[in-house]
Amino acid sequence: MVLATLLLGAVMPAVSYAHPSEDELIRQLEEQYGRPRPSEDKEPTRAAEEEPAPPPPGMVQTITDYLIIGYQHILPKGMDHILFVLGLFLASTRFRPLLIQITTFTVAHTVTLALAILGYIAVPGAIVEPLIALSIAAVAIENIFFDRLTPWRPAIVFGFGLLHGLGFAGVLTEIGMPQGQFITGLISFNVGVELGQLSVILAAWALLHWFYSRPWFRARVAIPASAAIAAVGLFWTVQRAYPLVAGMFA
Numbered sequence: 001m002v003l004a005t006l007l008l009g010a011v012m013p014a015v016s017y018a019h020p021s022e023d024e025l026i027r028q029l030e031e032q033y034g035r036p037r038p039s040e041d042k043e044p045t046r047a048a049e050e051e052p053a054p055p056p057p058g059m060v061q062t063i064t065d066y067l068i069i070g071y072q073h074i075l076p077k078g079m080d081h082i083l084f085v086l087g088l089f090l091a092s093t094r095f096r097p098l099l100i101q102i103t104t105f106t107v108a109h110t111v112t113l114a115l116a117i118l119g120y121i122a123v124p125g126a127i128v129e130p131l132i133a134l135s136i137a138a139v140a141i142e143n144i145f146f147d148r149l150t151p152w153r154p155a156i157v158f159g160f161g162l163l164h165g166l167g168f169a170g171v172l173t174e175i176g177m178p179q180g181q182f183i184t185g186l187i188s189f190n191v192g193v194e195l196g197q198l199s200v201i202l203a204a205w206a207l208l209h210w211f212y213s214r215p216w217f218r219a220r221v222a223i224p225a226s227a228a229i230a231a232v233g234l235f236w237t238v239q240r241a242y243p244l245v246a247g248m249f250a
Helices: 002-010 020-032 046-050 059-074 079-090 095-117 125-145 153-175 182-211 217-248
Strands: none
Touching (some): 059 079, 059 153, 079 095, 079 125, 079 153, 079 217, 095 182, 125 153, 125 217, 153 182, 182 217
């Protein structure tokens, strides 16, 4: 039922990454770190020009803020990342294969997240987002045809993790990093992301672990759920790629 609720929410027409609580938090962070939203005023007043910049937040505040941003990027608003993690979860009911996949995914998205924030790589979101959606579908489709972790699955998950790291980087690029606390903010955000992913896995395990030993689990749960995830991933791929393709032929 929870998986069905997640999938129903996923196919809503608007694919927006905004969430009211995060919007408020982003606004506060932009004010704290000296990156306010653009103003409509053409010329700032003299008083505004002479007003000293607010002091940067302390380390504890930075850790708290970026932990929340990272966690909220998964729960409740990161439906694409939630479905990807559920796809990894449904690939095997055993702990070791799941641990291999999650660890591989974590290492990969940490690498590209750091490189993108440091400015070493830059890939437009118009390219990254359709590929992330396609990665969701690919993992789910493989679940349907293979009943255990394939030898090539970790390599595939690593490649898809690199894409998801670029997606995570978009959030930090929009917010900005705390001056003088770059590493603290980056690590805190990443820990928040991992806590969000862990929450998804624990919730799925709590709902489904009673049925793992049933002979009908794969046929009645894993395959139908994977098929639904694949359908959503393919829908998102087309939806996200359409503006890019349409622009090429405009």
